[in-house]
Amino acid sequence: MSEVPISWFLTLSAVLFALGVAGFLFRRSIITVFMSIELMLNAVNLSFVTFSYQLKSVNGHLFTFFVMVVAAAEAAVGLAIILTVFKNRSTLNIDDVDSMKN
Amino acid sequence: MPVSSFINTGDLVRFLPEIILSVFGTLLMVLDPIVNRRSSSVFGNLTLVALIAALFGTAAAYSQPGTAFGGMLIVDGFATFFRVLVIVVGILTTLPSYGFLKRQDAETSEYHALLLYSIAGQCLMASANDLIMIFIGLEISSIASYVLAGYLRDDKRANEAALKYFLLGSFATAFFLYGVALIYGGTGTVNLSMVRSAITGPNAPSPVFVGVAAALMFVGLGFKVSASPFQMWAPDVYQGAPTPVTAFLSAGPKAAAFAIFLRIFMTALEPLGVGWQPLVWISALASMTIGNFAALLQSNVKRLLAYSSVAHAGYVLVAFTARSDTGTAAAMFYLAAYALMNIGAFAVVSHLSGKGEGYQSLDDFAGLGQKQPLTAAMLSIFLLSFIGVPLTGGFFGKFYIFKAALESHLVWLTVLGLLNSAVAAYYYLRILVMMYMHEPSEAASKAEPLSPSLSAALILPAIGTLVLGIFPGWVLNFADKSAGLVK
Numbered sequence: 001m002s003e004v005p006i007s008w009f010l011t012l013s014a015v016l017f018a019l020g021v022a023g024f025l026f027r028r029s030i031i032t033v034f035m036s037i038e039l040m041l042n043a044v045n046l047s048f049v050t051f052s053y054q055l056k057s058v059n060g061h062l063f064t065f066f067v068m069v070v071a072a073a074e075a076a077v078g079l080a081i082i083l084t085v086f087k088n089r090s091t092l093n094i095d096d097v098d099s100m101k102n
Numbered sequence: 103m104p105v106s107s108f109i110n111t112g113d114l115v116r117f118l119p120e121i122i123l124s125v126f127g128t129l130l131m132v133l134d135p136i137v138n139r140r141s142s143s144v145f146g147n148l149t150l151v152a153l154i155a156a157l158f159g160t161a162a163a164y165s166q167p168g169t170a171f172g173g174m175l176i177v178d179g180f181a182t183f184f185r186v187l188v189i190v191v192g193i194l195t196t197l198p199s200y201g202f203l204k205r206q207d208a209e210t211s212e213y214h215a216l217l218l219y220s221i222a223g224q225c226l227m228a229s230a231n232d233l234i235m236i237f238i239g240l241e242i243s244s245i246a247s248y249v250l251a252g253y254l255r256d257d258k259r260a261n262e263a264a265l266k267y268f269l270l271g272s273f274a275t276a277f278f279l280y281g282v283a284l285i286y287g288g289t290g291t292v293n294l295s296m297v298r299s300a301i302t303g304p305n306a307p308s309p310v311f312v313g314v315a316a317a318l319m320f321v322g323l324g325f326k327v328s329a330s331p332f333q334m335w336a337p338d339v340y341q342g343a344p345t346p347v348t349a350f351l352s353a354g355p356k357a358a359a360f361a362i363f364l365r366i367f368m369t370a371l372e373p374l375g376v377g378w379q380p381l382v383w384i385s386a387l388a389s390m391t392i393g394n395f396a397a398l399l400q401s402n403v404k405r406l407l408a409y410s411s412v413a414h415a416g417y418v419l420v421a422f423t424a425r426s427d428t429g430t431a432a433a434m435f436y437l438a439a440y441a442l443m444n445i446g447a448f449a450v451v452s453h454l455s456g457k458g459e460g461y462q463s464l465d466d467f468a469g470l471g472q473k474q475p476l477t478a479a480m481l482s483i484f485l486l487s488f489i490g491v492p493l494t495g496g497f498f499g500k501f502y503i504f505k506a507a508l509e510s511h512l513v514w515l516t517v518l519g520l521l522n523s524a525v526a527a528y529y530y531l532r533i534l535v536m537m538y539m540h541e542p543s544e545a546a547s548k549a550e551p552l553s554p555s556l557s558a559a560l561i562l563p564a565i566g567t568l569v570l571g572i573f574p575g576w577v578l579n580f581a582d583k584s585a586g587l588v589k
Contacts, residue, residue, distance in 0.1 A: 010287075017280055024273055033269060040276035044283050051287035060286060063234055067279065070241045074272055077245050081252055081268050085261045097262050100338045100405075 009050040016043035113170040118159035126152030127218035134211035176231035179584025184228035197559035220246035224358035233292040251343040263342025270335040278322025284315035297370040326359035330388035340408030349448030353441035389416030424510040430585035432502035439495030446563035461545035469542025495570030
């Protein structure tokens with residue numbers, strides 16, 4: 001049985017990251033934008049794990065745990081912020097959140 | 103190996119400021135239900151105690167310079183400089199917060215706890231010597247700042263500021279992290295010194311690969327320091343966040359982000375300098391130009407100062423472009439001078455804006471010189487320092503930056519930077535003219551007399567600005583000595 005080449009994983013990671021960036025830039029729902037950021041972080045995690053496997057070092061695996069913890073903290077804070085925005089404006093469309101212009 | 107051989111006393115001493123800040127932050131949250139919150143300013147006082155203790159902790163750490171925790175942290179002059187800077191920023195944020203929180207009827211311990219956590223993160227950023235530690239410090243600082251920006255939950259503008267800060271901040275972090283992952287993949291390490299030896303060594307990864315990683319980290323850090331073309335969040339966030347928080351955001355996290363920016367690019371990625379220098383050159387020029395010209399058009403003072411902070415990030419990037427120890431020292435000096443004047447200016451804005459922060463426009467500053475001569479005089483010192491008038495810290499800051507740029511033969515950048523400073527003088531002078539040459543506005547007449555804590559919050563940075571302008575050698579010598587980072 002032949003192994004899946006390393007480069008495939010890295011390409012997948014890059015594609016997922018690019019999808020996250022595209023989602024961040026083009027989607028209009030705040031929740032989807034937030035999910036795009038999570039996708040970017042997980043794409044990075046995939047890179048870390050792949051490199052860790054390639055380098056035969058355990059450090060990369062450890063880094064993914066750090067990233068996951070940080071992503072969880074970010075999600076907690078982020079969802080709380082999104083909730084307060086929704087309470088005050090009753091909308092989750094990002095284009096409607098622009099009260100500050102000079 | 104037993105744990106004791108990993109963690110020794112020396113390591114803990116080098117980590118002392120972060121320990122003190124985290125312990126006090128947690129203590130504040132535990133005390134919240136116990137203390138009667140309406141009757142006292144005990145939280146603010148405790149925060150000041152924590153910050154002053156952290157200053158002593160920083161001094162203790164500096165008495166034992168070196169690396170800690172297997173090279174993850176490094177305590178050197180550079181780290182100590184930025185630790186002291188962010189802690190002083192914390193003190194100067196806490197002082198005007200007393201009056202602010204009382205006015206908004208929002209005295210809770212979370213505000214102060216989050217402030218301490220954010221500063222702990224920034225101290226970690228200042229002393230981290232490992233890309234993962236830098237990432238952790240950056241996130242500790244950022245996540246606490248996101249909440250601080252939205253601290254006034256019922257204020258629509260504060261919500262919006264928090265949302266934008268959070269979304270764009272996390273977006274930037276993801277870029278930074280992808281850069282870290284690529285560096286790890288290419289070199290097998292995240293320790294800055296080891297990355298440096300790996301990319302100059304015999305088995306170096308291809309320069310294109312490292313270049314992509316460097317570019318991703320540049321994008322992430324560019325967002326954090328609000329350098330152009332990644333500055334678009336800054337005006338909205340600075341305008342919407344509660345004013346003392348804005349003061350903090352524009353001084354503390356920015357200085358710490360510049361610290362890691364300098365440390366990464368001047369140690370690990372320094373061998374690639376020829377590659378990244380043009381990028382920083384463009385970013386420096388774009389930040390100065392966009393910041394200054396956009397500030398000309400603003401009528402809201404917070405927004406004006408936000409654009410001015412983008413421009414000032416540009417000046418620091420000029421020093422960065424110089425790619426020399428002189429440039430690093432100039433950037434350090436400028437960040438210290440900038441932090442003082444900026445936080446002082448925002449303290450005045452916070453004082454004047456009143457309950458609900460309604461008075462923020464340029465016209466509200468009219469006649470402040472008549473109504474409150476001391477406040478107006480302090481603001482004048484900060485504005486003159488922004489312009490770069492001699493005898494203020496801003497003058498020597500700009501002087502050293504452009505001197506470093508000329509030494510590195512960046513003649514065009516220097517010329518364009520100086521022209522930019524001339525443009526900037528216009529909008530700062532507009533505030534001065536408004537204060538002294540117009541009839542008092544409603545806001546100026548209604549402004550409360552200065553409380554002792556607020557007077558301290560204005561006078562201390564003003565003294566600092568003048569000291570930096572009259573005896574720049576004190577800080578500059580230290581910066582010069584510490585600018586040669588461990589490579």
